[in-house]
Amino acid sequence: MFHNDGFHVLDRQECLRRMAKVQVGRVVYTRRALPAVLPVNFSLDTDSSVLLRTSARSDLVRAIDGVVVAFEADDFDPASRSGWSVVVTGRANLVTDPAEHERLSRTGPRSWVLPGDGVFLRIEAELVTGRELAEALGTV
Amino acid sequence: MFHNDGFHVLDRQECLRRMAKVQVGRVVYTRRALPAVLPVNFSLDTDSSVLLRTSARSDLVRAIDGVVVAFEADDFDPASRSGWSVVVTGRANLVTDPAEHERLSRTGPRSWVLPGDGVFLRIEAELVTGRELAEALGTV
Numbered sequence: 001m002f003h004n005d006g007f008h009v010l011d012r013q014e015c016l017r018r019m020a021k022v023q024v025g026r027v028v029y030t031r032r033a034l035p036a037v038l039p040v041n042f043s044l045d046t047d048s049s050v051l052l053r054t055s056a057r058s059d060l061v062r063a064i065d066g067v068v069v070a071f072e073a074d075d076f077d078p079a080s081r082s083g084w085s086v087v088v089t090g091r092a093n094l095v096t097d098p099a100e101h102e103r104l105s106r107t108g109p110r111s112w113v114l115p116g117d118g119v120f121l122r123i124e125a126e127l128v129t130g131r132e133l134a135e136a137l138g139t140v
Numbered sequence: 141m142f143h144n145d146g147f148h149v150l151d152r153q154e155c156l157r158r159m160a161k162v163q164v165g166r167v168v169y170t171r172r173a174l175p176a177v178l179p180v181n182f183s184l185d186t187d188s189s190v191l192l193r194t195s196a197r198s199d200l201v202r203a204i205d206g207v208v209v210a211f212e213a214d215d216f217d218p219a220s221r222s223g224w225s226v227v228v229t230g231r232a233n234l235v236t237d238p239a240e241h242e243r244l245s246r247t248g249p250r251s252w253v254l255p256g257d258g259v260f261l262r263i264e265a266e267l268v269t270g271r272e273l274a275e276a277l278g279t280v
Contacts, residue, residue, distance in 0.1 A: 006253030113146030
C-alpha cells in the first residue's frame with residue numbers, strides 16, 4: 001500500500017526483518033510528565049519481543065518497568081534519500097527469572113558499554129508499524 | 141564529565157554541532173495517550189531551534205502544534221561501537237508568518253519526500269542534552 005506522501009507501509013514481518021538488521025534503537029517513554037527518549041542496544045527475541053540490555057542502576061528500569069512504551073528503530077541514508085523506520089509499542093517488563101536471564105545473557109542483545117553485567121527489559125510486540133521511503137521505488 | 145557507565149556528557153554547543161551533521165531526527169510526542177515517535181527531516185535555525193518540514197495535511201502538525209515535545213538525533217556506528225545522541229526538548233509551533241515561511245523555504249530543512257510544498261514546525265531548544273559513547277576514548 002503506497003501513501004501519497006512517498007512512503008510504503010511495511011507489514012509486520014517486513015518490519016521485524018528490518019529491525020533485525022540494526023543494533024541500536026530508541027525507547028520512547030514519559031519522564032516527569034515530559035516525553036523522553038533514550039538510544040539503547042537491543043535485539044529481537046524469538047517471539048518478536050524487543051529485548052533491551054541496560055545497567056541495573058539505570059533510570060530506564062525505574063522509568064519503564066511495567067509501562068507501555070514505544071521502541072523505534074530506523075536506517076536512513078542521506079545519499080540516496082532512502083530508508084525505513086519501525087515502531088514497536090507494548091508493555092516493558094524487567095526480566096527477573098534467573099533462568100531467563102541466563103538464557104538472554106547468552107543469546108540476547110550485546111551492550112556496547114556494559115562490561116558484562118546488566119539486566120534485560122522485554123517490550124512485548126503488541127503493535128508493530130513501519131514504513132519505507134519509496135524514493136528508491138520511484139514513486140516520488 | 142565522564143559517567144561510570146561509559147558515556148561522556150556533551151555540553152550544549154557540542155550537542156548542537158553534532159546535530160548539524162545529520163538530516164533526520166525523531167519527534168517524540170504523545171498520541172491517544174500513548175508514546176509516539178516519528179522520523180522527520182530537520183535542520184537547526186540560527187537560534188538553535190529545531191525546524192521540521194512536513195506535509196500540511198500530516199497528523200504531526202495536529203498532534204504537536206503548541207505542545208512540548210522531545211526531538212532526538214543520533215549517529216551510531218556498530219563497527220566501532222561508538223556514537224552520540226542528542227535530545228532537544230521544547231514547545232513545537234507551526235510557522236504561520238508568510239515571510240518566515242518564505243525564508244525557511246529557502247534556508248530551512250529539505251524534505252526527502254515532499255515535492256515542494258509543506259509547512260514548518262519550530263521546536264524551541266529549551267533543553268538540550270546529549271552524550272557520546274566513550275568507547276573511542278578508551279574509558280570502557
